[in-house]
Amino acid sequence: MGAWMNGSLQGYILVALLLFIIGLATVMLRRTLLMQFMGVELMLNAANVALLAFARFRGGDVTGTVFYLFILGVAACEAAIGLALVIALFRHRKTTDADRADSLRQ
């Protein structure tokens, strides 16, 4: 059993990596815009896990938590704008499928 299994830095980085890969796969392989949006949120969370893991293992750095707060604010903005765009698209095209909304003209 490696040290990464009981909470070393490598373990946290591996979890962040797996989260990022799954989020990337969701964005690239699923067609529903709402699923793709959740994939983006997943990738953002992976970045947060890596950031706070490094902050902890560098002696409990406060700056990591401060930047986590800022990322949280940006994620909230991104959620509001992204969902507003999905709703606006649905109003015009009656679809949430990315493949059905691939032309700029109506």
Added chain:
Amino acid sequence: MFLVFALITIIGALAMFRQKNVIVAGLCMVLTFFGVAGLFLMLSNPVAAALQIIVYSGAIMVLVLFTIMLLNSHEEEPAIQARPIQRWVGASLIAVFGAFAFYIVMGSKALADIDKASRPIAGMNLVRVGEEIFRHYLLGFEIIGLLLLSAMVGAVALTKKEL
């Protein structure tokens, strides 16, 4: 404990990826966020864990689920055309990227060194975070406030039919 929370996180994310029903996928996402909050607790950072639960599982996922129910698009629509080549190329690129990154993380000397040099720390508390923000990052704090305001106005402007 680390392994439990890591498994909750990864299993929630995988279930979200595999799930056909978008609402159930959103609930799997909430499970993932709770797992991540547990990981933050294991990193002795209860501030981040509380914020994760309040903002992500509380605010953002409620917004997403609300939008799904508003648009009434629970199921994925059938594909217009199957795109097997793009899907396979995408999947294999992700797999190559993942394998390469895994190899780098497991073989990294610097990561192991940081790990060895670390010692037990006191848990994070709100007092320290607040002092750091208002002493050194006041400008960023104000910009985040402005950004949230503009995002709110932008969301209303985008979704409103006639302004």
